[in-house]
Amino acid sequence: MMGKYLRKRILISVAILFLILLILFLLLQFMPGSPFNDAKLTPEQSEALKKSYGLDKPVIIQFFRYVGNMLRGDLGVSYSISPNTPITTLLANRFPVTIRIGFMSLILGTVIGVILGLVTAFFKSRILKGIYSVLTLLGIAVPSYLFAVFLSWTLGYKAKLFPLLYDFRSPLYSSVMPVMALSFIVMAVIARFTKSEAEDVLRSDYVMLARCTGMSSRTIIVKYILRNSLIPVITVMAGLLVGLLTGSLVIEKMYAVPGIGELLTNAISSNDYNVVIALSFVYSALYIVVMLILDIIYCIVDPRVRLGGKAE
Amino acid sequence: MRMLRKSIVLCILYTFAAMLMTSCGQNDADKLVELNYCISTAPSTIDPQLVSDTGSAGVVVFFVSTLYEYNSERELVPGLAESCEVSEDGLTVTYHLRDGLKWSNGQPLTADDFVFGFQRLADPQTKSNSVYLMTDCCYIRNSMKISTGDLPVSELGVSAPDSLTFIVELEQPCPYINSILSLAAFAPCSRDFFNSCGSSYGDSFETMLSCGPYILDRYDPLPTQIHLKRNPYYYRDHSHAPDGINLQVVGDMQQAIMCYESGMLDILQIGGEIADLASGDPHLQRYSTAQVYKIEIDHRNKYLSNKNIRIAISKSIDRASIAKNVIRNGYVAMTRVIPQDFYTETDGKDFAEDVSLYDDTVGYDKAKASEYWAHGLRELGVSSVDLEFYCSSSQTKIAEAITQQLEDNLSGLSITLYPLPDKEWLRRMTVGDDYDLILSSWVADYTDPTALFYSCYGTGTNAQYCGSEFAELVNKCLNAKGAERDEMLHKAEEILMDDIALIPLFGGQATYIFADGVSGFQVSPTGAQTVITGIRKELK
Incomplete structure (x- = not known):
């Protein structure tokens, strides 16, 4: 019973995280400006910067590339708040x-x-x-x-x-x-x-x-x-x-x-998309995991609580 | 259960015991002279070629030297270069480096390190936001095509015929090149060291070399504490400088003031109301900067295309009152484009010595503003004017005060104020066609009046409206020298002010407070760089 419930919850959690990631990606497209020094760079130079970070590609390609990298443990690099620093390094320090x-x-x-x-x-x-x-x-x-x-x-x-x-x-x-x-x-x-x-x-x-x-x-x-x-x-x-x-x-x-x-x-204020996505994702994952653990603890602490809906 | 209870109790006891023990174990004051310097934001990078914000520039200045540098008297003097020669046509600048220069690892610093540093800045793979300094401000040969990936970096107009000679080739003359090359983005970069670090270059203090007065010995990306020690290989004698520098990031001003009062901080930049409250304090020092507030105008607007309307708007703003009561940071009212103490003419005179030169056209005068306004409305054949005024959300208070004064002083004027997030505000300011009026804040990158004319020529916001005479004059300034050039710059400013191409508002000030015994601190004329070579701290 417990195993089946856990599998179901984990699958739902993964789906929710995937959805959160997709929504974040789409929302960030609506943010005005770019992560770069728009006021002083020429449009060609801004484009070259976008290209070097892969931001010139369609959103959906960026999204699947990001998910692929994430599965390999690579959360990308920061664009502006700490240029070119891997986000895993930023998170590991903080x-x-x-x-x-x-x-x-x-x-x-x-x-x-x-x-x-x-x-x-x-x-x-x-x-x-x-x-x-x-x-x-x-x-x-x-x-x-x-x-x-x-x-x-x-x-x-x-x-x-x-x-x-x-x-x-x-x-x-x-x-x-x-x-x-x-x-x-x-x-x-x-x-x-x-x-x-x-x-x-x-x-x-x-x-x-x-x-x-x-x-x-x-x-x-x-x-x-x-x-x-x-x-x-x-x-x-x-x-x-x-x-x-x-x-x-x-x-x-x-x-x-x-x-x-x-x-x-x-x-957020610097439009550093990668950092925003990575942190929001980590927060969401944290919340989901804590809630999952909580449900399991309930079940252990109070045997009257039954997981999976039906009472035995 | 008993084990669990024991563990919890032990854990709590351990936490409190550790807190107490650490508190008892605080060391006595170090005998070395350590300067505790407060910075309000963490540097985004320590890689000189990537530096594009004042937060990073303020940190990098401790361990980076450039060809030319500002001294404690705000003069531009040779740094790692001993001298320079400019060719007759102004297109080739040859720098002669000092003999015996060394990196902090003891390796010789040669002209090739400058070639590599400049090439890194131009290289799109470096992804530097400061590349515009090379392409749009000092026009180094082929830099634009390299920055967009159309040419290889080897085609950049820089070379090192020998270890002490560094040559820069330009596409057009640049009379202020030494001022631009004093910026950290033009620092040398050791090719061998960079290659040995690979992608981790600049990630930590271990992957960064110093050629400046100090060496990093503690740094993590986006830190709150940075430590530097004196560089024994620095080219100047700096034995009287502090032995070490503690850079402490404190984002909260109240907390920073408490730290300063407790003796934890020696140098602290303050702003806003706190700067106002502290005025008169003997430990307080203000430095003029080249941060200039102005209102950019969309000259295609049917009302704003009328010169009388523009004059009326400019003359309705009581700048001094807003600076004193709203900004409260020592900012000064400005009625010309160039601020005081920014550019020194060939004859040693301050370019903006006469601060009230354009007061008749631009300065506050409520009665005259009404006359110009009435005249403008008659010419336009309207009785009311609606305008959209944009500002960054961080400048809302200033924009509100301006709006209030304009609406009070000019009958029939209705202004809708739109505070915007910084990025959107920047976009509108850059594109230049999504506003009627926009409150702009601009910091000059180099000490030349053309840096503050930027929005009115080249690819600037108002380039198309400021007339060919102005653009021609600015272009001529590039080829001119000495007094003749200064005259042209004055003429260019006159064109902008006579036509009210933009509305100057305030000139910036940086306010610092210093602990007893700390002296020799200075800020470059642009305000973007701190000059730390003269800093001294006496032990109490």
């Missing part, structure tokens, strides 16, 4: 940094969020509830950019606790502020989900029974509440992770992190 910072933000945000959610749900303290409300409201309402400015001003500039910029010589230490800035929203979302799930679990019959039997609070939290609250949290984490990997542009720019966020915006 992806690990984005992924590391994304994962660290996710772990930090999740740990604090789960603790905050559980504690607020379990101990019915007004002070705790107030702290929880302020933190989660700020985390969701305040853009990470503003939070980053606040961190830079307080922890970086005034207290001089952490460096204001990313430094390759101390990648971990200099990642502290970007990680904190990005983890704030993760913390807020996770805390809200955990609290609401934990409150449901707390009201359930089995927790009441456990309490009646005299089980300690610690055992109840770890054994019942934590485990049962985590299923929806996993769902949210997947979406947050993809968001962190694709949407940290502002934070990357602010802390001079050599990640891939800025690469995409620069490529």
Whole structure:
């Protein structure tokens, strides 16, 4: 059952990726201008440049040539934002940094969020509830950019606790502020989900029974509440992770992190078609793979979830 | 389950412990003098022949030298060349290289390296966006046909009869050739080293040689940090220069200011409101550049073909007020095509010494603008005029201010403003027939007035409207020399301004702030290059 479902999902994923690639190719044809220095080059020189990159060929030929190269692991070269540099080189340099910072933000945000959610749900303290409300409201309402400015001003500039910029010589230490800035929203979302799930679990019959039997609070939290609250949290984490990997542009720019966020915006404004296509494709693939993994995890974590539609 | 829990706890503990340990292990200040220089965008390339943006030019200048270079006094002086001779007909320029020049790997730098570098620039296989400098600005023999693939690179008009002599043959005289050849695209390239790197040339610091004051020792494509160390083979004594340069990319201005205030950055270019706020600071220095804002006009438009209408538009724009209140970056109002401190005449005088020379025709005067406007409307037999005004989306604020002033000052004028993405704006500006008015921002590539006349002759946007007298004069300028040429250039500017062929607006300024102890920084007259050979940093 599982094997059949997986095969079906993978086939659909490949078809979706192929379609995304085709749409991207067509859309980029409508973008005004070219990747080259149109204002100063003569039309003949612009044509010669297009020809040398194969951009003079019909779109459909360019498309199938691109797909062929991609299957061989060649994503082409950049036209303008880093002329003639293979895109695989650009991605290889930048992806690990984005992924590391994304994962660290996710772990930090999740740990604090789960603790905050559980504690607020379990101990019915007004002070705790107030702290929880302020933190989660700020985390969701305040853009990470503003939070980053606040961190830079307080922890970086005034207290001089952490460096204001990313430094390759101390990648971990200099990642502290970007990680904190990005983890704030993760913390807020996770805390809200955990609290609401934990409150449901707390009201359930089995927790009441456990309490009646005299089980300690610690055992109840770890054994019942934590485990049962985590299923929806996993769902949210997947979406947050993809968001962190694709949407940290502002934070990357602010802390001079050599990640891939800025690469995409620069490529779009410079009409660097190959970079735009490669990054969009990688993002799409990432999203599809994460969602696929999530479905499988569901199936493992909660045996009531059946893949493939029919219940056994 | 227990193992998993343990692993998660260990992972989190490790992360925090590593953060703390690294924070405790920060080194004491290095004893070497390191200059921390902030750049706002990562260089797109370090291959000199591919450099076409100011971001890359600002980095390459640290490790590349050219035949002629700008010094700290903004003068063009011999660089890798010791001297040059121009033939009587102006078509052959012979450069005599300095003796004993070396690449950073210790190999001799010869005239053949210039031949190869120039051939690379012309070669369509190099895919350089700067090839127009060779074909359209200094007219090196056969460069146009080579750039479009119609001739082999071996046919390029460059040769090296011996290791110290480099000859450039031109299709027409180019009085400002040394200024163009000071650009990184005309840097030498070691044939042997290039061949040994293959397709990876310029991909990393290991695949790039230096002939300038510094050597790259850290670089990845599109980096946020670059490091350079002093080049022991540099042809000049630069023992007083900083031992190393840290180039730090900071895209966010607020963050950059905080870094500067914290002592992490020594040199920082600032702009916009921050430059305005910092004015008066003793650490702040402004440099005039050849970035010029102007409005290009479609002279075929039935309203704009009327000279009185054009004068009225030009005289309705209060440039000084927009520069002060909208741009807020030290930009200066301009009522002529050539900015101040850009071109020095043969007699040592600034070409644009008299900034108000064309004020009567071009300068702001609300009352006179209304008179010209009324006169123009009468001639056209209309009572209202509708125009389409285009600008780049990054210049929307300036264009809005201009539109507001025009509509307020000229009754019956209605302007529709279209902010465009940069690429589309560039396309319209280049094609020259998809607008009534377009806000144009142009940076001169070389220090000669013809660089700023570009849109009005040759293949430029308004070439067909600016009249044969103007085109003829610019062509004559190529063959003229000295005071006679300066006179022709003045006449050419006069034709453009008398006819309001375009509407000059503002002249650019580059604003920098420097940490205590940093001195000797300069910007070339075009503003496109930084002059770093005079930079000094004293340890506090």
